[in-house]
Amino acid sequence: MIRAFALLLGLAVAGCSSQAADRSAQRAGPEGLPRIVSINPCVDAVLMQVARPEQIAAISHYSQDPRATSIPLDQAQRFAATSGTAEEVVAKAPDIVIAGAHVAPATIAALHRMNIRLIQIGVPESIAESEAQIRTIASAVRRTERGEALIARIDAAVRAASVQHGAGPRALIWQGGGLVPGEGTLASELLQRTGYRNMSADYGLKRWDVLPLEHLVARPPEVLLSVGAGDRSDRMLSHPVLAGLKQAIAVRRYPERLLHCGGPTIIDAVGHLATIRRAL
Incomplete structure (x- = not known):
C-alpha cells in the first residue's frame, strides 16, 4: 500500500514538473531574449523595427485593422493579435507586456499575479519624447542597437524635411x-x-x-x-x-x-x- 502511494506521488510530481517545463519552454524567447506581447498599435510599429520576429508573441488587434494600423497589413498578419484582455495576454505567456497609458485594471492585476512585467508607453508630445520611448522599448527587448539605428533614421528624415x-x-x-x-x-x-x-x-x-x-x-x-x-x-x-x-x-x-x-x-x-x- 505504501509503495503504491509512493508511486502515485512520484507520478504526480513528475507531471507538475513537466507542465512547469512546458510553460518555461513556451516563454523562452530566441537566444534567451524576452517574449513580448504588445497591446498598442504604436508600440507595434516600434517593435517591427527593433525586436526579432520570434520575440513578438502577439500584437494589438488594431494593427490588423486597415483603419487603425501603423504598420503594413501584410506585416501585421504574420503575427498573432489580441484585443488586450487579461485572458488573451496571459495565454501568450509573455515575459513583458508593452501597452499604452490606459490599461484595464483586470489586465494589470492578472499580469501582477503572473509576475509578468508591464511597460506603459504614453502618447509622445515631441520627437525627443518619442525617441526616449524607442530607447525604453529597445532596452526592454534587449536590442538597444536596433533602437539607436531607428532613432538615427528618424533624425535623418526630420533633417531632410526641415525648413x-x-x-x-x-x-x-x-x-x-x-x-x-x-x-x-x-x-x-x-x-x-x-x-x-x-x-x-x-x-x-x-x-x-x-x-x-x-x-x-x-x-x-x-x-x-x-x-x-x-x-x-x-x-x-x-x-x-x-x-x-x-x-x-x-x-x-x-x-x-x-x-x-x-x-x-x-x-x-x-x-x-x-x-x-x-x-x-
Missing part, C-alpha cells in the same frame, strides 16, 4: 468633428519642423481642442490638412460654406495613422508634410 528660413504657410490639421492638435503636441512640432506655422494658437485653441466650422471659415488657414478622409472629415469639408474657400486654401489629406503615433511613423509624417509643402 530653416522664413515664415511658412499657415496650416491646420483638422480631424473629424473639428478636433485640432495644438501647440505642445508631436503633430505641431512636425508641422513646424517641415516649414509650416500651426494656426491653432491663432484660434485660442488648447493642446487638443475643437475648432467649430464657423471659426475656420471666418479665419481660414492657407493649408488645411484633413484627417480621416472618407468619413466625417469629408462630410465637413463638403459643407456648402467651405465651397468658396477651396479656391483660396489648399486642402490636402493627412492620413490618420500619421497623427497619433511617434516612432517610425515620424519618418512617414515628415515626408508627407514636406511633399505637400514643396508642391504648394
